Amino acid sequence: xxxxxxxxxxxxxxxxxxxxxxxxxxxxxxxxxxxxxxxxxxxxxxxxxxxxxxxxxxxxxxxxxxxxxxxxxxxxxxxxxxxxxxxxxxxxxxxxxxxxxxxxxxxxxxxxxxxxxxxxxxxxxxxxxxxxxxxxxxxxxxxxxxxxxxxxxxxxxxxxxxxxxxxxxxxxx
Amino acid sequence: xxxxxxxxxxxxxxxxxxxxxxxxxxxxxxxxxxxxxxxxxxxxxxxxxxxxxxxxxxxxxxxxxxxxxxxxxxxxxxxxxxxxxxxxxxxxxxxxxxxxxxxxxxxxxxxxxxxxxxxxxxxxxxxxxxxxxxxxxxxxxxxxxxxxxxxxxxxxxxxxxxxxxxxxxxxxxxxxxxxxxxxxxxxxxxxxxxxxxxxxxxxxxxxxxxxxxxxxxxxxxxxxxxxxxxxxxxxxxxxxxxxxxxxxxxxxxxxxxxxxxxxxxxxxxxxxxxxxxxxxxxxxxxxxxxxxxxxxxxx
Ligand SMILES: Cc1cc2nc3c(=O)[nH]c(=O)nc-3n(C[C@H](O)[C@H](O)[C@H](O)COP(=O)(O)OP(=O)(O)OC[C@H]3O[C@@H](n4cnc5c(N)ncnc54)[C@H](O)[C@@H]3O)c2cc1C
Ligand code: FES
Ligand code: FES
Numbered sequence: 001x002x003x004x005x006x007x008x009x010x011x012x013x014x015x016x017x018x019x020x021x022x023x024x025x026x027x028x029x030x031x032x033x034x035x036x037x038x039x040x041x042x043x044x045x046x047x048x049x050x051x052x053x054x055x056x057x058x059x060x061x062x063x064x065x066x067x068x069x070x071x072x073x074x075x076x077x078x079x080x081x082x083x084x085x086x087x088x089x090x091x092x093x094x095x096x097x098x099x100x101x102x103x104x105x106x107x108x109x110x111x112x113x114x115x116x117x118x119x120x121x122x123x124x125x126x127x128x129x130x131x132x133x134x135x136x137x138x139x140x141x142x143x144x145x146x147x148x149x150x151x152x153x154x155x156x157x158x159x160x161x162x163x164x165x166x167x168x169x170x171x172x173x
Numbered sequence: 174x175x176x177x178x179x180x181x182x183x184x185x186x187x188x189x190x191x192x193x194x195x196x197x198x199x200x201x202x203x204x205x206x207x208x209x210x211x212x213x214x215x216x217x218x219x220x221x222x223x224x225x226x227x228x229x230x231x232x233x234x235x236x237x238x239x240x241x242x243x244x245x246x247x248x249x250x251x252x253x254x255x256x257x258x259x260x261x262x263x264x265x266x267x268x269x270x271x272x273x274x275x276x277x278x279x280x281x282x283x284x285x286x287x288x289x290x291x292x293x294x295x296x297x298x299x300x301x302x303x304x305x306x307x308x309x310x311x312x313x314x315x316x317x318x319x320x321x322x323x324x325x326x327x328x329x330x331x332x333x334x335x336x337x338x339x340x341x342x343x344x345x346x347x348x349x350x351x352x353x354x355x356x357x358x359x360x361x362x363x364x365x366x367x368x369x370x371x372x373x374x375x376x377x378x379x380x381x382x383x384x385x386x387x388x389x390x391x392x393x394x395x396x397x398x399x400x401x402x403x404x405x406x407x408x409x410x411x412x413x414x415x416x417x418x419x420x421x422x423x424x425x426x427x428x429x430x431x432x433x434x435x436x437x438x439x440x441x442x443x444x445x446x447x448x449x450x451x452x453x454x455x456x457x458x459x460x461x462x463x464x465x466x467x468x469x470x471x472x
Contacts, residue, residue, distance in 0.1 A: 002193055019193035019236070020226075041186050043224045044376065049290055055264070056290040061223045065193050066216075066240065112289060130375045131288025 009077025046132030049105035056112035098136035114157035188226035217299030259298025275359035278366035316400030325350035365471030385463035432461035
């Protein structure tokens with residue numbers, strides 16, 4: 001077993017984990033953060049995308065031990081003071097989902113994209129979301145949502161982790 | 174494509190058990206590798222290794238994670254060379270001012286690797302050590318005449334790219350050794366470069382890729398270097414095409430004639446994406462495109 005200290009959605013956890021435990025399993029099965037789904041077993045679909053220290057990562061392709069000392073943000077950590085994150089709101093407004101399975105990863109990847117490039121062209125949005133597969137929407141409304149979020153200003157590219165987390169509660173296993 | 178697709182209904186497969194070690198210096202990493210023995214594996218970004226572990230295609234007893242080894246990160250200039258730390262991520266390569274100025278072909282190829290999330294974690298050293306024939310960066314390293322600095326229990330040694338990629342998924346890195354840095358020549362503005370990759374869907378591996386480096390003297394090509402991705406078990410140089418390009422004018426069909434030689438001496442494999450003769454056709458077409466783009470980029 002290995003000891004990790006990791007902040008997830010503003011809460012600091014100290015846990016003992018098996019080295020082979022994947023971050024996505026840690027999030028879902030230990031912390032109950034089932035907002036982050038698993039869509040494939042080949043690292044291709046992007047459904048499991050989270051932010052580690054503010055940068056997107058596929059949590060099925062990261063070990064929990066590799067997240068030691070980092071700040072992880074999942075789709076569950078985006079709401080601030082009861083307000084949806086601008087990218088969440090834009091997905092809602094533009095009907096950018098159907099079954100919703102890809103949506104958490106799509107939103108986390110979109111925030112990362114807007115953080116890198118606050119005013120992307122449609123072409124850049126499509127390339128930036130290359131690692132996230134959607135089987136339902138045909139992507140049109142997803143691109144529209146990202147475009148709308150970008151139009152709302154730089155807050156759309158902000159990952160809560162990058163702003164420093166609120167006074168974190170601590171949870172020890 | 175290095176690993177089979179799908180086949181595991183019911184979700185993510187859990188990797189086999191292993192110990193996890195996190196050294197903080199290259200020498201500690203070498204010590205740990207030596208202590209665990211042959212079944213230890215280096216963990217860099219994990220973007221090739223973790224998929225393999227999940228599919229149970231590898232069973233290391235221990236992973237030696239290099240993430241805590243700060244000296245393996247970053248890019249610096251050393252005389253007429255750039256020195257790139259093995260743990261420099263794809264994301265960092267794409268934004269590094271020295272690489273963009275002196276070795277842009279590395280950034281051009283890295284931009285086609287995977288997707289932003291994978292590029293945040295995957296490393297240049299990991300991609301080269303993994304030596305996937307469909308990987309985009311080995312052919313670029315070969316075309317750049319890169320030198321590979323490897324450290325092990327007997328100290329450091331430097332291996333030229335021509336000897337580094339020894340076979341399918343195999344390199345000159347021996348058991349107990351690790352790749353420390355990659356040295357590439359700093360190219361001046363008389364060099365133009367391009368990477369042409371052919372694949373059919375987004376985020377896919379190359380069916381064939383071609384890296385071209387061209388040194389121009391006015392309207393002629395003084396020197397060209399061409400690296401081929403996925404045209405055999407290791408990356409290859411298109412030597413016949415390179416030889417045909419020396420002294421060729423940009424204007425009278427010389428590039429097209431040389432590109433026609435790009436598949437000489439190659440034995441590409443057959444898979445679901447392509448048959449060997451189709452890969453050879455792609456190599457010729459992509460070499461023509463890459464050469465023209467590279468020549469246009471040189472001043
Ligand atoms: C969905 C997806 C799509 C991809 N698409 C592409 C693509 O289009 N083109 C492409 O080129 N690549 C692609 N990749 C692979 C990507 O480039 C990986 O990041 C890279 O191949 C491995 O780098 P890493 O740092 O993650 O290495 P790891 O996965 O950590 O390691 C890979 C191998 O190299 C060894 N190793 C790593 N570092 C060292 C070192 N310093 N010394 C000695 N041995 C070392 C490890 O032991 C392991 O055997 C893709 C990956 C994914 C998940
Ligand atoms: S679950 Fe598909 S990429 Fe992680
Ligand atoms: S909404 Fe169903 S997969 Fe994207």
